[in-house]
Structures are given as structure tokens and as C-alpha cells.
Amino acid sequence: MPFPTTPALTTDCVVFDKAGRVLLIRRKNAPFKDRYALPGGFVDVRETVEDACRRELREETGLKAGPLVLIGVYSDPKRDPRGHTCSVAFLTRTERADAKAGDDAAAVKWVADWRPLKLAFDHAKILRAAERLAPNLRP
Amino acid sequence: MPFPTTPALTTDCVVFDKAGRVLLIRRKNAPFKDRYALPGGFVDVRETVEDACRRELREETGLKAGPLVLIGVYSDPKRDPRGHTCSVAFLTRTERADAKAGDDAAAVKWVADWRPLKLAFDHAKILRAAERLAPNLRP
Numbered sequence: 042m043p044f045p046t047t048p049a050l051t052t053d054c055v056v057f058d059k060a061g062r063v064l065l066i067r068r069k070n071a072p073f074k075d076r077y078a079l080p081g082g083f084v085d086v087r088e089t090v091e092d093a094c095r096r097e098l099r100e101e102t103g104l105k106a107g108p109l110v111l112i113g114v115y116s117d118p119k120r121d122p123r124g125h126t127c128s129v130a131f132l133t134r135t136e137r138a139d140a141k142a143g144d145d146a147a148a149v150k151w152v153a154d155w156r157p158l159k160l161a162f163d164h165a166k167i168l169r170a171a172e173r174l175a176p177n178l179r180p
Numbered sequence: 181m182p183f184p185t186t187p188a189l190t191t192d193c194v195v196f197d198k199a200g201r202v203l204l205i206r207r208k209n210a211p212f213k214d215r216y217a218l219p220g221g222f223v224d225v226r227e228t229v230e231d232a233c234r235r236e237l238r239e240e241t242g243l244k245a246g247p248l249v250l251i252g253v254y255s256d257p258k259r260d261p262r263g264h265t266c267s268v269a270f271l272t273r274t275e276r277a278d279a280k281a282g283d284d285a286a287a288v289k290w291v292a293d294w295r296p297l298k299l300a301f302d303h304a305k306i307l308r309a310a311e312r313l314a315p316n317l318r319p
Contacts, residue, residue, distance in 0.1 A: 043262060047189035047223050050266055084186050086264045090255045111252060114268050116229045123182060125225045127189055129253050129268075 048116060048125040052094040053081035053164065055112060055132045055171040056104070062153050063168065064135075065160075066101050066146035072122045073161030077152070079168070081128065082145065090129045098133075100144040107134040112171050120163045130167045132174055187255060187264040191233040192220035192303065194251060194271045194310040195243065201292045202307065203274075204299075205240050205285035211261045212300030216291070218307070220267065221284065229268045237272075239283040246273040251310050259302045269306045271313055 056064040065077040080101040084093040095106045109131040116127035142149040152158070155168060195203040204216040219240040223232040234245045248270040255266035281288040291297070294307060 044188040044265070045222050046225055048225055048227075049183040050186040050189055083184050084255070084266070086185055086187055087257045088187075089257070090253055090266060111250070113250060114229055114253060116223070116268075118226045118228070126183070127223070127229060127268075129255075129266075 048118070048127040050084040050090070051081060051126045051128040052084055052090050052097060053079040053128050053130045053167055054094050054098045054106065055079060055130065055168060056098070056106070056135055057132075057171075057175065058135075058138055058151055060153070062151040063155055064102060064104070064140060065150055065152050065155065065158075066142065067148040067150070068161055069145050069147040075147070076161040077150075077155070077158050078161035079130075079164045080146070091131070094129075094131045101142070101146040102149045103139075103141040103143060104135045104137060107136065109133050110174065112167060112174055115163055115167060117163065128167075130171070132171045187257075187266040189223040189229070190220060190265045190267040191223055191229050191236060192218040192267050192269045192306055193233050193237045193245065194218060194269065194307060195237065195245070195274050196271075196310075196314065197274075197277055197290060199292070201290040202294055203241060203243070203279060204289055204291050204294065204297075205281065206287040206289070207300055208284050208286040214286070215300040216289070216294070216297050217300035218269075218303045219285070230270070233268075233270045240281070240285040241288045242278070242280040242282060243274045243276060246275065248272050249313065251306060251313055254302055254306060256302065267306075269310070271310045
């Protein structure tokens with residue numbers, strides 16, 4: 042491709058259940074190893090950001106995303122200590138609750154209150170924006 | 181950067197004036213040479229998508245963007261014939277109307293009705309979404 046180098050494109054997925062709990066994974070790898078994070082990862086070439094979001098959710102938690110709603114785009118050059126990434130964050134629902142850790146996730150958990158947790162990357166910022174977008178999803 | 185290859189990150193900027201006209205450039209280079217398009221371009225590493233949007237608007241039209249509102253993220257692998265790009269599109273206003281073509285723009289024009297034009301890339305789709313977001317901006 043004759044393109045200039047641009048920030049690496051990633052996606053993150055916020056999933057709330059009916060009780061307002063959020064689905065978090067525990068990171069298996071650096072950076073932020075062992076910290077809680079949103080399911081997500083790099084977008085493949087020849088894949089839309091929506092498809093990447095659904096794929097990452099499935100790979101890391103075994104769950105199937107419902108309709109995706111765009112939360113925002115997060116491109117602060119310092120958001121990832123490895124280098125510059127830009128994440129497209131989506132909000133979704135899932136029909137099932139039986140998440141199972143896979144791929145880059147050491148564990149997966151439905152969390153009622155994520156605020157006391159030290160989340161990876163800028164995921165607390167993404168979660169705050171998701172809650173503003175879907176206030177009725179929180180108790 | 182130890183990152184996998186991801187789609188190239190771009191940004192596009194929809195600017196309406198008070199009369200509801202939209203700011204378009206005429207493309208100087210391939211692909212879509214001579215077609216009308218939204219101002220925009222590639223995001224630099226160590227630059228946020230918002231900063232890239234403001235920079236491209238300034239470089240191509242001489243105008244300064246007002247506050248940016250996210251329209252959407254466009255990542256169809258076929259949107260650019262050169263290869264896979266993902267564009268983050270923003271809506272904005274500008275205080276001044278005296279646009280002046282620069283950089284990749286052969287000409288710049290305020291267009292009252294863009295619908296009869298054959299626009300570059302998926303820019304007609306972006307414009308339709310921008311109009312849905314800001315219906316009061318159209319006559």
C-alpha cells in the first residue's frame with residue numbers, strides 16, 4: 042500500500058448486561074498485564090471496525106455482540122505505552138451472560154462497579170462515555 | 181512499533197456554512213482526481229484524529245475549524261481503491277467563508293446542493309450522515 046504510516050487502528054467493546062454490569066477481561070499480556078480492560082484489539086486489514094469489534098468480543102469472551110452503537114474515537118498518542126493507537130469504541134448488548142475467557146483474556150468477569158478498579162489504557166474514560174450514552178443501562 | 185498492520189487512518193471534515201452550503205474541494209491527485217470531495221487526509225503518528233481533521237481543513241482550504249462533532253467511522257475495505265483506509269468523519273462550523281485552495285486541493289467551493297455531484301470515496305454517505313446529525317443546518 043502506498044500509504045503513509047498512521048496510528049494503529051484498534052477497537053474496544055463495552056457490553057452491559059440487563060443489571061447494568063459491564064463485561065471486563067483480565068489482560069493476559071503486557072501492557073497492563075493482569076489489569077481489567079474492555080474486550081478489544083487490533084483491526085485487521087480488509088475488516089471493518091464493526092467486524093473487528095465483534096470478532097474480538099467473540100475471541101476474548103465467547104459472546105456474540107448485538108447491534109453496535111458508536112461511543113467515540115480515542116486517539117491520544119499516549120493512550121498505549123507501546124506506540125500510537127487509535128481505538129474506535131462501541132457499545133453493545135449480548136443475549137447470553139455465560140462469558141468464557143479466551144485469546145488475550147486470562148479471565149472474564151461481569152462487574153457491577155468498575156469505578157474502584159484500575160483499568161488498562163483509557164478504558165475508564167471510554168466506560169464513562171458509554172454510561173453517558175446509555176444512562177438507562179446503569180442502576 | 182510492535183503493532184500488526186492495520187487499515188490506514190484518515191479523517192474527513194464536513195463544514196456547513198450558515199446557509200447550509202457544504203465546503204468541498206476538487207481533488208488535485210488520484211484517486212478520484214478532479215472529483216469533488218470533503219477536505220481530509222491521513223492522520224499522522226503522534227497526532228489525534230481531531231488535530232488531523234483541523235490540520236487537513238487548514239491545509240486544503242485555509243479555514244479554521246470550530247468545535248468538532250463526530251459523525252461516524254467509515255471503514256469499508258473498498259472505500260479507497262488504493263487500499264484499506266478507515267476514516268473518522270467530523271462535522272464542524274467555521275467563522276470565515278473565504279476558503280482558498282491549498283495542498284491536495286485544486287479548487288475549493290461552497291456548494292448549495294452536492295447531490296447531483298459525483299463525489300470521491302464514500303463522501304456522499306458521510307454527507308448524508310452529517311445532514312441527519314445537523315438537520316437544522318440545511319435549508
